[in-house]
Amino acid sequence: MLELTETWYLVLASxxxxxxxxxLLVRRNPLVMFMCVELMxxxxxxxxxxxxKALNDVGGQASVFFVLVVAAAEVVVGLGIIVAILRRQxxxxxxxxxxxxx
Amino acid sequence: xxxxxxTFLLSAIICLGGALGVVLLRNTxxxxxxxxxxxxxxxxxxxxxxxxxxxxxxxxxYAGAIVVLFLFVIMLLGVDKVDHIxxxxxxxxxxxxxxxxxxxxxxxxTALLSVGASATGQASANRALDPTAPDINGLAQAxxxxxxxxxxITSVLLTIAVVGAIxxxxxxxxxIDLEEFPDGPAVIDExxxxxxxxxxxxxxxxxxxxxxxxxxxxxxxxxxxxx
Numbered sequence: 001m002l003e004l005t006e007t008w009y010l011v012l013a014s015x016x017x018x019x020x021x022x023x024l025l026v027r028r029n030p031l032v033m034f035m036c037v038e039l040m041x042x043x044x045x046x047x048x049x050x051x052x053k054a055l056n057d058v059g060g061q062a063s064v065f066f067v068l069v070v071a072a073a074e075v076v077v078g079l080g081i082i083v084a085i086l087r088r089q090x091x092x093x094x095x096x097x098x099x100x101x102x
Numbered sequence: 103x104x105x106x107x108x109t110f111l112l113s114a115i116i117c118l119g120g121a122l123g124v125v126l127l128r129n130t131x132x133x134x135x136x137x138x139x140x141x142x143x144x145x146x147x148x149x150x151x152x153x154x155x156x157x158x159x160x161x162x163x164y165a166g167a168i169v170v171l172f173l174f175v176i177m178l179l180g181v182d183k184v185d186h187i188x189x190x191x192x193x194x195x196x197x198x199x200x201x202x203x204x205x206x207x208x209x210x211x212t213a214l215l216s217v218g219a220s221a222t223g224q225a226s227a228n229r230a231l232d233p234t235a236p237d238i239n240g241l242a243q244a245x246x247x248x249x250x251x252x253x254x255i256t257s258v259l260l261t262i263a264v265v266g267a268i269x270x271x272x273x274x275x276x277x278i279d280l281e282e283f284p285d286g287p288a289v290i291d292e293x294x295x296x297x298x299x300x301x302x303x304x305x306x307x308x309x310x311x312x313x314x315x316x317x318x319x320x321x322x323x324x325x326x327x328x329x
Contacts, residue, residue, distance in 0.1 A: 002107070003103070004103065004106050004107045004110055007214055007215070008110060008114075009110075009147065009151070010210075010214050011211055011214055011215075012114050012117065012118075012147075014206075014207060014210035014211055014214070015118060015121075015207065016117055016118070016121050016140065016144075017206070017210075018203045018204075018206050018207040018210075019118070019121040019122060019124075019125055019203075020121065020124075020125075021202065021203055021206055022125065022199055022200060022202070022203035023121075023124060023125035025198075025199035025202060025203075026125065026196055026199045026200075027125065029130060031130055031133075031172065031175065031176060031179075032124070032130060032133050034172070035124050035133055035134065035137050035172065036124060036125065038137060038141075038164075038168065039121050039124060039137070039140060042140065042141060042144050042164075045144070045156075045160075046144055046147060046148075049147075049148055049151050049153045049156060050151060051223065052151075052153070052231070053151045053152055053153075053231070054223075055223050055224065055225050055226055056225050056226045056230050056231050057225070057226030057229055057230065057231070058226075058229045058230070058231055058237075058240040058241055058243075058244045059226075059229055059244060059248075061153050061155075061156055061237070061240075061241050061244075062241060062244040062245050062248070062249055064153070064156050065156070065159070065241070065245060066249070066252060066256060068156075068159060068160070068163055068164075069256045069259070069260065070256075070259065071164075071168070072163060072167065072168060072260075072263075073259050073260055073262075073263035074263075075168050075171060075172075076171070076263045076264065076266075076267045077263050077266050077267055077270070079171060079172070079175045079267070080266065080267035080268075080270035080271045081270055082175065082179075083175060083178065083179070083270070083271050084270045084271060086179050095191055
């Protein structure tokens with residue numbers, strides 16, 4: 001029986017991060033892109049908690065607390081922007097938003 | 103140890119399945135529900151790592167608030183939006199995205215496996231985890247002493263985010279005449295019954311015009327008399 005070490009958790013976190021990153025690059029719907037950002041944030045929080053256990057320090061858990069708050073604020077502002085954009089132009093995906101292109 | 107391994111494997115399967123669901127499913131509501139699966143699996147992993155408070159917060163804040171916010175926006179904008187996933191801005195875009203993903207995964211996993219079986223780094227110097235006390239005690243002590251400035255800045259961030267979201271999502275309406283409506287926006291007239299009023303208003307105008315001409319002639323006669 002293999003022993004459950006921190007490396008298992010970290011590999012899982014990097015898998016989730018990779019899936020989120022690929023989804024962010026592949027998908028076009030801004031809402032789904034936001035969900036992929038949430039996946040990446042959660043992968044990093046998992047590594048924070050894993051290192052908190054591995055290094056016996058509560059600072060990793062405190063960092064996760066702040067990451068949670070910033071993620072909540074980011075989602076609120078991002079969804080507000082998406083609602084404001086989609087109210088003006090219907091059925092927009094991320095490639096249609098080229099107003100500020102130089 | 104066997105129970106821990108089983109817990110890890112089950113929640114890892116839930117996490118990865120949910121993450122793949124977020125990326126691969128076409129319906130946006132299904133994406134949001136898959137995201138809940140991933141967040142729940144990560145909460146279970148937090149518990150197996152001893153972060154009980156963070157596991158509860160993960161379920162309450164993420165699954166209870168953030169995903170519900172996502173679902174609200176999906177319902178507000180309509181669920182029948184088509185994702186043009188097959189449209190490519192430049193050729194071979196999706197292949198490049200997958201290559202980037204493989205690169206990220208390969209680099210991080212190689213780095214992890216090359217250091218051996220456990221994490222490296224310096225063990226805690228001042229805030230060690232206390233296995234006898236609940237984990238929330240140490241967490242609260244760290245947040246309210248070491249990180250108290252960041253905590254206060256966080257409250258400012260949340261206030262700014264709420265104000266910004268309201269300003270962004272507000273419907274741009276007509277400018278309110280505060281002299282006419284001193285109570286503010288709550289007394290704006292609904293513009294909907296306007297066309298109906300127009301017809302009756304035209305009729306009223308016609309009769310009013312008649313009256314006006316009569317009055318005008320009266321005025322002119324009076325003026326003549328006066329002069």
